[in-house]
Amino acid sequence: MSDKLTEIMAWKRQEIAPDVRSVSLDELAQLHRALPSPPSFLQALRRSDDGLAVIAEIKRRSPSAGEIAAGASALTQAARYQSAGADCLSVLTDQKYFGGTLSDLEQVTASFRESPPAVPCLRKDFMVHPIQVRQAREAGASAILIIVRALTDEEIMTLHAAATAAGLDALFEIHSEAELERAVSHRAQIIGVNNRDLARFTTDLAISERLIPQFPREVVAISESGIHRAEDAARAKACGADAILVGESLMRAPDPTELLRSFR
Numbered sequence: 243m244s245d246k247l248t249e250i251m252a253w254k255r256q257e258i259a260p261d262v263r264s265v266s267l268d269e270l271a272q273l274h275r276a277l278p279s280p281p282s283f284l285q286a287l288r289r290s291d292d293g294l295a296v297i298a299e300i301k302r303r304s305p306s307a308g309e310i311a312a313g314a315s316a317l318t319q320a321a322r323y324q325s326a327g328a329d330c331l332s333v334l335t336d337q338k339y340f341g342g343t344l345s346d347l348e349q350v351t352a353s354f355r356e357s358p359p360a361v362p363c364l365r366k367d368f369m370v371h372p373i374q375v376r377q378a379r380e381a382g383a384s385a386i387l388i389i390v391r392a393l394t395d396e397e398i399m400t401l402h403a404a405a406t407a408a409g410l411d412a413l414f415e416i417h418s419e420a421e422l423e424r425a426v427s428h429r430a431q432i433i434g435v436n437n438r439d440l441a442r443f444t445t446d447l448a449i450s451e452r453l454i455p456q457f458p459r460e461v462v463a464i465s466e467s468g469i470h471r472a473e474d475a476a477r478a479k480a481c482g483a484d485a486i487l488v489g490e491s492l493m494r495a496p497d498p499t500e501l502l503r504s505f506r
């Protein structure tokens with residue numbers, strides 16, 4: 243791990259420090275029982291028509307792209323994605339680097355409960371502690387992100403167990419064979435290959451083409467980042483991806499419905 247990801251992880255640990263307290267699996271299970279069940283992220287990724295599932299991301303800015311849609315309303319963007327037929331959403335909740343908030347996620351999931359269909363949402367953030375899993379569940383998320391290279395095996399185990407207790411799916415993000423092996427050893431059901439190197443910000447779809455064919459059969463495979471046009475989605479599909487995760491190009495698209503259809 244190096245550079246930007248190291249910096250972000252260090253910041254994240256500092257940012258959450260005031261909120262950190264011990265969070266038991268029992269507490270999470272109780273919370274899960276008390277709250278309305280979120281729609282299944284895992285199920286939405288397995289389309290019955292065999293088409294590529296699309297996870298549409300709400301992202302105002304990023305360290306690699308700079309400003310993408312400063313000041314965009316998460317609610318408006320979520321409604322556009324919902325009517326465009328997105329299978330799932332990814333909502334960035336990191337403020338400092340991506341311009342998102344937990345409140346964006348809360349508002350979006352509440353709006354889906356009021357005007358179905360409820361699209362399952364991933365809390366996209368740099369998870370290090372179960373308190374963030376609790377926040378995700380309270381905000382109506384269906385899944386959390388586990389960035390394998392940013393965490394020790396013990397941290398991964400803790401976060402994965404917390405997610406399961408809270409009734410959330412976990413998306414394991416990887417960028418190499420060694421990380422794939424680690425994700426599989428944690429019995430990941432959903433694994434995403436980030437085509438972008440989070441340390442250096444170079445993006446290459448060939449990473450998905452190299453790694454996805456090595457996935458165990460039963461794992462749901464996602465190709466993440468750098469997907470801009472139909473040909474990119476076709477490459478992901480051809481190497482065995484069940485789903486793609488797309489941020490920047492959908493945020494910038496004048497008509498996300500058309501772009502999303504072309505991806506499928």
Ligand SMILES: O=P(O)(O)OC[C@@H](O)[C@@H](O)c1c[nH]c2ccccc12
Pocket residue numbers: 299301366367415436466467468469487488489490491
């Ligand atoms: O905007 P893009 O290139 O379509 O990428 C989306 C998504 O994959 C990217 O935002 C991402 C992948 N992994 C992350 C981890 C943290 C923050 C962001 C990300």
